[in-house]
Amino acid sequence: MKKTSRQLQKEQTKELLIKTAFKLFSERGFLSTRISDIAGAAGVSHGTVFVHFPSLDALMAEVIEVYVGKIAQRTHELADSGKTLREVLCAHLNGIQEYEPFYTALVTENRQLPPPARDAWVTLQSVISLHFSRAVQRETEAGKIIPIPTSLLFNMWLGLVHHYLANTDLFAPGGKVIERYGETLIDNYLKLLASKGAE
Template sequence: MKIKGSGEKVKSQRQQQKERTRQRLIDTALSLYAREGLLATRTADVAREAGVSHGTIFAHFATQEALLNAVIETFGTTTAGRLHELASQGSSLREVLQAHLAGLREGESFYSRLVRESRMLPNESRQMLVAIQSVVSHHLCAAAEREMKEGMIRPQPLHLLFNTWIGLLHYYLANDDLFAPEGSVLERYGEELLEHYLSLLAP
């Protein structure tokens, strides 16, 4: 029994080390994707930056696309968690938009790359971006429906209301070299975009 318990402990430590390595690869890839681009970054670049052998990448991710999808999924989970945390049930539309901006600011460089290169990504990767947007849409539309019923904003199709917000954000993020070449687009324009968007909805 004692030997078995020792073996189980070693196995647990190995599993923990494996999980730590996997997370380091994801974190490293996210940083490189943000800096160099999703399509320009190679698995060899990630391995070198993370300080591991190239083969280590494929011990954790079967393909380059699998690594990319893991990074997008991690980013989406973090962003969704931030949105759930900041925009609880019953939040106002303003609070939902502020929470969305706050969540995106934390990974703005990567998200900007994702927005710019999304049409060139594999279909599964693009669908993961759609899943991230669905979480935002859920919160935004729930708040908008309540405020339309209360006469606080003008009645309008929810899909247009959501697409207008996303389109506005994505235009600025996709052209960050014009709007904030040496800084954060959302830090510089986020509040202005939010106020402009809400002004369009005023009754």
């Protein structure tokens, strides 16, 4: 059935609000952005936002779901053909890089986000974890990396990346952390894991 012009306009307005909120969340963070900021930047009335989203939490959750989905999909596409742990780590960083300011806001504010938004965040980590654990298993069995529980290795990797992102002002003021430190993080993380026989 063909959509009416009103339905199309409603969909376009909703998409505009999601894109505008994404931009503001990336620039200001989630907790510093208000509905009125989003409405003003989108050029719509405050009430128009509530036609599409019952609350800021609902809008936030949808924006996170949409863009975390894009990051997860991109990471999955890049990592799916990756056989080595290095390739998977590169895919992870490349998946983040396009959306780095938004991802950084998630890293720094995720514990204060509403539950649906946090669920989307956990889903993203699960996608990465799947590819990561497969690569770790292959390389541990081949004697390339020392045997350490995969969950610990994964948390070490995320902790390293998230520490750099959460401290962008220290590591890459006015720039991008992944662009500046991505290769260094991967190289040194892998050196920590290399078994003596693989050196």
